[in-house]
Amino acid sequence: MMRLYWSSRSPFARKVMVAAHETGTAGKIERIRVAVGSALMSEEVMHYNPLNKIPTLVLDDGAALFDSRVIIAYLDGFRGSPRLVPQDAHQRVAAARWEALGDGIMENSTLTIGERKREALHSAKHDAAYRKKTVATLTLLEKEAQALAAAPFGIGAIAIGCALSHLDFRFGDENWRAGRPNLARWFETVATRSSFIATAFEEIY
Ligand SMILES: N[C@@H](CCC(=O)N[C@@H](CS)C(=O)NCC(=O)O)C(=O)O
Structure with a gap:
């Protein structure tokens, strides 16, 4: 095990x-x-x-x-194809780039949460910068939603799906879906996969 x-x-x-x-x-x-x-x-x-x-x-x-x-x-490596990390070089780079964008949103989220825990030391400047980078990344992803939908499911979709789901979990008031109908529609196709349903965030440490 x-x-x-x-x-x-x-x-x-x-x-x-x-x-x-x-x-x-x-x-x-x-x-x-x-x-x-x-x-x-x-x-x-x-x-x-x-x-x-x-x-x-x-x-x-x-x-x-x-x-x-x-x-x-x-x-x-435990399964055959299709791979989550595409074997085709061109698809692999595209997926890794999307993964970097998804991971980047998550990083901004965890940095914001950490910053807000610093209470008296809280830096409004850093907080605003993290949120702004996330908004800019979401704007880019809205433009790429169709390409995302056309690509095979893999590391890019997993990272972006987890990042968006985590925004719902922690930053629901920011309403990331507003003005981003294509990304919102794409997200539904990912969020309803059994792998996402089985791994929902929970508020236990
Ligand atoms: N690049 C890492 C990021 C992992 C990460 O930041 N994890 C956070 C929790 S969401 C953590 O363990 N933080 C503890 C620390 O920074 O010491 C990955 O992809 O796994």
Whole structure:
């Protein structure tokens, strides 16, 4: 059994669990719930991943894999085609670029949440910059929604799907769907996949 350091609130950990369901490996993974943050260390996570980040996957032989991109590439090897990481070079670059955009939204989200926890030290300037970068990325994705829909399902769709779902979970008041009908429509096709339904965010640490 592989062990995954994970939290039901982490969008990056969800990426891995979506990939696990898509590749049929979810049953081989025991999830270990853990609370970490940029200033909240876990000795157990640090033992396997000196960056203190989740998701971290520990294999049967004790070797540890991180980050989410590496873990997904590993899980992808458990099934034939179609691959979540496309084998065609052109499609692979397009998917990795979308993954970078999805991961970037998630990064802005986790940075904003962290910033808001700093209370008296909260920087309105940083908060606004993170939100602005997310808005700009969503505007780009609205333009690319048709291309996304036409591409095979894989790492790009997983990352963007997790990022948008995490916006619903944490930034619902920002209403990312407003003025973005194509992205909203594309998201429904992803959010209704069984791998997404099985991995919904939960408000437990
Ligand atoms: N690039 C990493 C990002 C993972 C990440 O930022 N995880 C957050 C939780 S959502 C974390 O573990 N933060 C703890 C820390 O920064 O020390 C990935 O793709 O897995």
